[in-house]
Amino acid sequence: MTPEDGAVSCDLCNRREVTCKYLARYNKEEGAYAQVPAEWTHDGADASLSESHSHNHEHEQRSSVTPSSGEIDANAIHFIAPYVFQQARLELPRPNLPVPHDVSALIGDASSIRSIAATFYMDIHRWLPIVSKRGFFTYLLNPLTQRRTELSLLTLCMRLCCSAPSPDANGDGGSSSRLPLYRIAKRYHHEAETAGVQSIYVLQAGILIALYELGQAIYPAAYLTVGACARYGLALGIDKLSLTPVGDMDAYSWNKVEEKRRLWWAVIMFDRFLSLSNPTRPLSTEDPTFDTYLPVDDAAWDDCVRLGSS
Structure with a gap:
């Protein structure tokens, strides 16, 4: 993916006057593809894996006592726009x-x-x-x-x-x-x-x-x-x-x-x-x-x- 595709060049590539190339990486936490400069994919790999492991461990500890993000989002949407649930005949997830x-x-x-x-x-x-x-x-x-x-x-x-x-x-x-x-x-x-x-x-x-x-x-x-x-x-x-x-x-x-x-x-x-x-x-x-x-x-x-x- 190049800046012509809609991505913005990073400051590092602008200073080096090189083409900023992006790799499409699926972000499980956000549920979408994140655009990451190619030169950053290896430098911070160990730190990213360590942070991801720590986050997943904390998430497993909290998941048994706190509602998931999907449940929170569904409750918020149901409260703000209840007609969405009524029209689609949806039910709230049971915490x-x-x-x-x-x-x-x-x-x-x-x-x-x-x-x-x-x-x-x-x-x-x-x-x-x-x-x-x-x-x-x-x-x-x-x-x-x-x-x-x-x-x-x-x-x-x-x-x-x-x-x-x-x-x-x-x-x-x-x-x-x-x-x-x-x-x-x-x-x-x-x-x-x-x-x-x-x-x-x-x-x-x-x-x-x-x-x-x-x-x-x-x-x-x-x-x-x-x-x-x-x-x-x-x-x-x-x-x-x-x-x-x-x-x-x-x-x-x-x-x-x-x-x-x-x-x-x-x-x-x-x-x-x-x-x-x-x-x-x-x-x-x-x-x-x-x-x-x-x-x-x-x-x-x-x-x-x-x-x-x-």
């Missing part, structure tokens, strides 16, 4: 976020996860029905769904909001007895968001964390968590489902739409509850209108029985 050992120790095996979920549906689900019972047991618990990250995070937050502080040896009322579980849940939820995991299960986990913070009067963390949940819901686009009729769809699809509507209603309620003591504080969500769909009957939703034309 492979490992489950930390402390999280695995807290949620246990499949039997322990079922026990935690049973307690949650017995105590919390009765008055805050935002996690589909049938969807959790028949879909999320199914190993074929390959949603290990979301399952672990949601189960951890289920256990968190079902836990109550108990008096400890220091006699301080147990204010710190559950802090390790709370910190682990907050950290893992943040890691899932940072890794680009976009699903309603991450939002459900965030709402359950906010519920725990509200119940334990952890302020202003509760206010900040609800605000983050509002932003996350807007990024998922679930706020629009409260104003859009679902039309004709199967029971499973209707159940998922209803679940997303309930999640957005939970964010709306928490957002306003936190502003009762200070009404001048701006809300993170818009006020519902007369066209906003309300949640359907709880029993019908649990049984996946569609009612009406909503």
